[in-house]
Amino acid sequence: xxxxxxxxxxxxxxxxxxxxxxxxxxxxxxxxxxxxxxxxxxxxxxxxxxxxxxxxxxxxxxxxxxxxxxxxxxxxxxxxxxxxxxxxxxxxxxxxxxxxxxxxxxxxxxxxxxxxxxxxxxxxxxxxxxxxxxxxxxxxxxxxxxxxxxxxxxxxxxxxxxxxxxxxxxxxxxxxxxxxxxxxxxxxxxxxxx
Numbered sequence: 083x084x085x086x087x088x089x090x091x092x093x094x095x096x097x098x099x100x101x102x103x104x105x106x107x108x109x110x111x112x113x114x115x116x117x118x119x120x121x122x123x124x125x126x127x128x129x130x131x132x133x134x135x136x137x138x139x140x141x142x143x144x145x146x147x148x149x150x151x152x153x154x155x156x157x158x159x160x161x162x163x164x165x166x167x168x169x170x171x172x173x174x175x176x177x178x179x180x181x182x183x184x185x186x187x188x189x190x191x192x193x194x195x196x197x198x199x200x201x202x203x204x205x206x207x208x209x210x211x212x213x214x215x216x217x218x219x220x221x222x223x224x225x226x227x228x229x230x231x232x233x234x235x236x237x238x239x240x241x242x243x244x245x246x247x248x249x250x251x252x253x254x255x256x257x258x259x260x261x262x263x264x265x266x267x268x269x270x271x272x273x274x275x276x
Contacts, residue, residue, distance in 0.1 A: 095258030
């Protein structure tokens with residue numbers, strides 16, 4: 083089985099690339115999806131986050147108050163590191179377990195989507211690393227369209243490697259500015275049919 087690690091910045095086309103790869107038949111696991119599952123009510127990771135960051139981080143309905151957690155961790159690097167120490171090992175265990183399952187099932191090709199692939203030093207786990215990228219102007223437009231403020235964008239970008247560094251570290255780069263068909267053509271060069 084070949085295992086690909088896919089990364090990129092926020093709003094740069096990872097989700098769209100993932101949808102295209104799934105349509106092509108690739109087995110895909112997304113670290114962000116795993117993280118969302120881990121912070122559901124009564125999950126051990128959420129309980130630990132609540133213990134570390136205080137009871138107000140969880141609402142009366144038992145749901146993580148994501149905006150409040152983001153406000154804390156993107157304003158304080160030490161707080162972000164505490165959160166990452168809770169989540170990142172659990173996330174890595176989950177996607178490794180998924181890869182092992184797919185390997186046992188004879189799945190020929192697997193993709194793990196990890197926004198912080200290089201930041202978490204996961205690149206050695208993959209046969210090929212791919213970075214999905216676009217210009218900073220396009221990224222900003224996409225994130226503003228999602229309702230993010232300029233301040234939120236700046237704080238979150240500061241918490242990740244610059245996209246140029248991710249591109250330089252990756253085996254392949256896919257540029258997501260040319261529309262869906264152009265994006266698909268680039269992906270199919272890396273992931274041929276069959």
